[in-house]
Structure formats: structure tokens, C-alpha cells
Amino acid sequence: MSSGARAIDSPQNANAKKWLALTESRGIRKHGAFILSGRKTVPEALARHPNRFTAALARTESDLNRLALPPSVERYVLAKPVFEALDTNGTGFPLLVGEVPEMAAADFSAAPKGFELVLALGDPSNLGAALRSAAAFGATRVVLMEGAAHPFHPKALRGGANAQFGLTFLKGGDWTALEGAEGPVAALDGKGTDIEEYVWPENLRLVLGEEGRGLPPGLKATLLAIRTTGAVESLNATVAASLALSARFRRISSR
The missing domain is CATH 3.40.1280.10 (SPOUT methyltransferase, trefoil knot domain)
Structure with a gap:
């Protein structure tokens, strides 16, 4: 893909399995990461706290292009079943993966x-x-x-x-x-x-x-x-x- 986005088609992919774990507290604690969703919250968080995020996940390349992603944020295009399993709030909008701060x-x-x-x-x-x-x-x-x-x-x-x-x-x-x-x-x-x-x-x-x-x-x-x-x-x-x-x-x- 011209933007350098990676395609993930299977839920058995290592990254997909890690992200799927982030839908529950145990996985969040294990990996020290989280998934943010929301048509309003994702763009706002990205604009105000771009350094908090490591990856952006979407269904299509054009969806990823709707976000002002800094170069440090990796881009992924996911197969529909994988994306929908991660989009627990059902927004259909691109998701951000971020790191949980030290507590x-x-x-x-x-x-x-x-x-x-x-x-x-x-x-x-x-x-x-x-x-x-x-x-x-x-x-x-x-x-x-x-x-x-x-x-x-x-x-x-x-x-x-x-x-x-x-x-x-x-x-x-x-x-x-x-x-x-x-x-x-x-x-x-x-x-x-x-x-x-x-x-x-x-x-x-x-x-x-x-x-x-x-x-x-x-x-x-x-x-x-x-x-x-x-x-x-x-x-x-x-x-x-x-x-x-x-x-x-x-x-x-x-x-």
C-alpha cells in the first residue's frame, strides 16, 4: 500500500491477537496498552496527545487517511471480522492503539x-x-x-x-x-x-x-x-x- 499501511487478514496474526486482548482488563494490564474508539474522541485525542498512540487501525486505506497521523503511528488495514471484533463500541471509525501510563x-x-x-x-x-x-x-x-x-x-x-x-x-x-x-x-x-x-x-x-x-x-x-x-x-x-x-x-x- 502506498502509505505503508500493513494489511492484517487473520485474527491469528500476532498483532491482532494482542489487540483482541485489549478489549478486556486482563489484556490491558498484560500488554500495557489500550484501544481508543469514537468518531469524536479519536480525532480529538490524536490532535491533543499524538505521542500517546502507537498504531491506527481501520477497515480501509481511505479511512486511515481521514486521520492526521504523525509518522510515529503505524498504520494497519484490517479485514472486516478482525476490525469489528476490536471495534467494541461499533463506531466503524478508525481505532487508535495507545500505551497505558505508569501508575x-x-x-x-x-x-x-x-x-x-x-x-x-x-x-x-x-x-x-x-x-x-x-x-x-x-x-x-x-x-x-x-x-x-x-x-x-x-x-x-x-x-x-x-x-x-x-x-x-x-x-x-x-x-x-x-x-x-x-x-x-x-x-x-x-x-x-x-x-x-x-x-x-x-x-x-x-x-x-x-x-x-x-x-x-x-x-x-x-x-x-x-x-x-x-x-x-x-x-x-x-x-x-x-x-x-x-x-x-x-x-x-x-x-
């Missing part, structure tokens, strides 16, 4: 430097939506506790709408690691102080409990509540996180 271990023995969102959302779509809110409201550091979905899972990437590329991710371990954490720690809980009255410190860890299980026992934190009508027992964890992030952003911005 350092969170140091709870040191006070937070800035704002950290601590969570363990196990559903990748919910995690992606929470990350989108985090980016929208100025959070840049996210601590992923044990049990959290992978932030670069295809469903998380779809929900995040490219939020992942502006965030720093840290590994938090299991919930016992938070016991005795230094510095200000706040957590969402229906019995806490009204979140609209809370004076948000610049440096803070905001903990979002596990869906269905709530906050870990023994956590020492300022409890914050989101005021509601009481018509439902609790809010969806992602909705609660978004409301809390918005409240913090408004308070911080008004200073």
Missing part, C-alpha cells in the same frame, strides 16, 4: 499535595463517567483502590470522553491502606455534614466508597452528605461523585 503507588503516609479523588468503582462505564466529571471539575489525581475497573478499559474510555489523558492515576491497594492516612480526608456519607457548607481545603483526599458496600470500616474522615429529598435511599456513586466535585469546584472558584 505509581499512592503514599497515604504523606499528606495529599493538591486534590485527590479516591475510588474503587468496579463498573468501567461508571468509572469512565466519574473520570469525566473529575476532569471537568479540576481534579487531576485519581487513586484507584483495589477492585476498581481499569481506567483504560474500552467502556471506561467511552464514558470518560478523553478525560483519562489529562489525569494522573495512582494505585491505592486495598482499603486498609487508607487507615491512618495523613492529611485531610473527606468521604461521602448520607449522615455527614451538608456538602454545600463544607470549607474545602486545597489539599484533600475525597473518598468515594464502593458501590453497594459504602465506606470501609475504620476510615477516619470528615463525612460529607449531599442534600436530597429523601425519596431514595442513596445516589448512584457516579452521580454522587459528580455532585461533590461540582460543589468543590464552585467553592474553590469563588475564593
